Amino acid sequence: MARLKKRDSWGTRLGVIMAVAGSAVGLGNFLRFPAKAASNGGGAFMIPYLVSLLLLGLPLMWIEWTLGRYGGGYEHGTAPGIFHSIWRKNRFIKYFGVIGIFGPIVIFIYYTYIESWTLAYSFFSLVGKSTHLFDQASMQSFLRGFQGLEKNQYFTGIGTAYLFFLVTFLLNVGVLYYGIKGGIERLCKVAMPLLFISAVVLCIRVLTLGTPDLTRPTWNINNGFGFFWNPDFSALLSAKVWLEAAGQIFFTLSVGIGVILTYASYLSKGDDVVLSGLTATGINEVAEVILGGSIVIPAAFIFFGPVDIKAIAQSGVFNLGFVTMPLVLNKLPLAELLGFFWFFLLFLAGITSSVSLAQPAITFLEDEFNIDRKKAVGIFGVVTFILCQFPIFFLKNGVVDELDFWGGTFFLVIFATVEVILFAWIFGMENAWDEIHKGADMTIPRIYKYIIKYITPLFLFFILGMWLWQQWFAVIVMKNVSEENRLYVLGTRVGLLVMFLVLAIMVKIAWGRKRARR
Amino acid sequence: MTIGGWILAIFFWGLILSVAIFCFKKVFAKKQLK
Numbered sequence: 266m267a268r269l270k271k272r273d274s275w276g277t278r279l280g281v282i283m284a285v286a287g288s289a290v291g292l293g294n295f296l297r298f299p300a301k302a303a304s305n306g307g308g309a310f311m312i313p314y315l316v317s318l319l320l321l322g323l324p325l326m327w328i329e330w331t332l333g334r335y336g337g338g339y340e341h342g343t344a345p346g347i348f349h350s351i352w353r354k355n356r357f358i359k360y361f362g363v364i365g366i367f368g369p370i371v372i373f374i375y376y377t378y379i380e381s382w383t384l385a386y387s388f389f390s391l392v393g394k395s396t397h398l399f400d401q402a403s404m405q406s407f408l409r410g411f412q413g414l415e416k417n418q419y420f421t422g423i424g425t426a427y428l429f430f431l432v433t434f435l436l437n438v439g440v441l442y443y444g445i446k447g448g449i450e451r452l453c454k455v456a457m458p459l460l461f462i463s464a465v466v467l468c469i470r471v472l473t474l475g476t477p478d479l480t481r482p483t484w485n486i487n488n489g490f491g492f493f494w495n496p497d498f499s500a501l502l503s504a505k506v507w508l509e510a511a512g513q514i515f516f517t518l519s520v521g522i523g524v525i526l527t528y529a530s531y532l533s534k535g536d537d538v539v540l541s542g543l544t545a546t547g548i549n550e551v552a553e554v555i556l557g558g559s560i561v562i563p564a565a566f567i568f569f570g571p572v573d574i575k576a577i578a579q580s581g582v583f584n585l586g587f588v589t590m591p592l593v594l595n596k597l598p599l600a601e602l603l604g605f606f607w608f609f610l611l612f613l614a615g616i617t618s619s620v621s622l623a624q625p626a627i628t629f630l631e632d633e634f635n636i637d638r639k640k641a642v643g644i645f646g647v648v649t650f651i652l653c654q655f656p657i658f659f660l661k662n663g664v665v666d667e668l669d670f671w672g673g674t675f676f677l678v679i680f681a682t683v684e685v686i687l688f689a690w691i692f693g694m695e696n697a698w699d700e701i702h703k704g705a706d707m708t709i710p711r712i713y714k715y716i717i718k719y720i721t722p723l724f725l726f727f728i729l730g731m732w733l734w735q736q737w738f739a740v741i742v743m744k745n746v747s748e749e750n751r752l753y754v755l756g757t758r759v760g761l762l763v764m765f766l767v768l769a770i771m772v773k774i775a776w777g778r779k780r781a782r783r
Numbered sequence: 784m785t786i787g788g789w790i791l792a793i794f795f796w797g798l799i800l801s802v803a804i805f806c807f808k809k810v811f812a813k814k815q816l817k
Binding site for chain 1: 784785787788789791792795796799800802803806807809810811
């Protein structure tokens with residue numbers, strides 16, 4: 266049976282760039298990046314960050330855009346089909362591609378829940394539910410009550426959080442239901458400018474803070490930026506700092522996940538991937554380094570001072586976003602409005618990323634099983650809704666951290682390594698170079714031919730090697746997991762393995778059907 | 784902020800902004816996908 270329906274497509278060039286940038290710009294740009302930079306050498310962190318961007322991030326961005334467009338030409342929008350199109354002689358390569366569907370689903374099932382917190386907090390800010398809290402203990406108690414981790418004067422259960430999760434989940438499914446052009450592209454074309462406006466408003470507010478407490482003249486905006494940018498070059502001698510920078514580049518650009526492959530598969534043959542990839546990267550870096558670096562850390566420095574800020578920067582993303590930043594904003598005039606801007610900014614960053622995480626699974630059902638889009642969204646919605654219950658109800662048992670490690674960290678590096686080897690060594694660098702430049706307005710500097718072939722894979726092997734050397738044993742035996750959480754973490758691992766196997770079996774079935782049709 | 788901090792901040796802000804502006808100029812100069 267021949268394929269009957271036409272694949273969806275992007276409406277405009279700007280639309281696809283906004284969608285890829287929307288996928289890349291997430292909570293990490295405004296929370297993870299400033300915390301990582303400030304606690305890993307300040308301005309000096311930016312040197313390994315730039316090196317990683319040039320040797321890892323940009324090459325992978327171009328590789329994924331090109332592989333995606335190439336696979337789309339064969340009506341494959343996800344990694345199993347795209348990898349198979351590149352290396353037809355190898356019947357196992359499509360199973361490596363399963364990571365490109367598995368990873369995004371794993372991230373989606375906890376990310377949507379965290380995204381719903383930002384929607385809830387923007388509502389709480391607007392109605393003044395959280396704006397009367399002025400100390401760390403109360404704000405932490407508010408967060409724990411909201412998450413259902415304790416019953417207190419703010420919340421008596423997880424009900425409110427669950428309600429906002431339902432709203433967020435339905436919003437995601439609603440966007441996906443309308444497809445690439447009618448849903449995702451339309452959302453990103455509105456959300457991305459709104460996100461930038463909100464970030465600029467907050468940046469201006471932080472920049473105009475001056476010295477709010479005249480009894481502490483050193484707690485000022487200049488020193489706030491100094492805490493972020495003043496370089497500690499001794500940090501460059503630490504392998505950990507280089508690994509943190511490389512990890513941040515992976516997170517921030519959404520490379521190694523499989524999302525860009527899928528988005529790019531909806532391009533047509535002559536669409537320029539060189540400029541589009543570079544523009545999406547540029548937008549992401551503006552959001553991360555210029556806006557992300559100018560809000561939370563400088564603002565927290567001004568109100569908490571040079572001693573506490575060090576602990577705050579290392580206190581983790583949730584604490585920074587949901588405890589420290591609201592406390593800072595609560596001390597300012599128009600706290601309700603500023604709090605709304607902050608959390609709504611995070612929500613927009615979150616939803617443009619979460620819809621992208623959902624897309625590979627939906628595209629897989631559409632392309633490889635010939636399922637109608639609306640039905641595919643329905644299947645995805647039901648399955649992920651069930652899976653989302655685990656991070657919601659077992660948050661305190663380390664389930665989110667476990668999902669984040671496998672889906673959002675480990676498999677990213679594995680997947681990127683497979684991609685770059687396939688692209689540069691199996692497809693061949695000469696073919697790859699021609700493929701990248703099809704329809705391109707500008708030429709990538711020739712040095713990238715060698716970077717993509719040698720440096721990027723070596724860099725990835727180095728990251729994997731360092732991980733194996735430093736952490737693998739501790740991770741496998743759950744050394745850093747408390748005794749009472751071990752069963753939950755083990756359960757999560759078994760669940761992930763089952764999920765991976767189910768997807769691999771689906772790939773086998775899909776290819777079996779294709780063979781039978783031929 | 785120290786001089787080193789200023790130099791790094793201005794360098795990175797300038798680099799990122801100029802790349803983003805260059806890209807957007809090119810994107811808007813080129814025809815839309817369809």
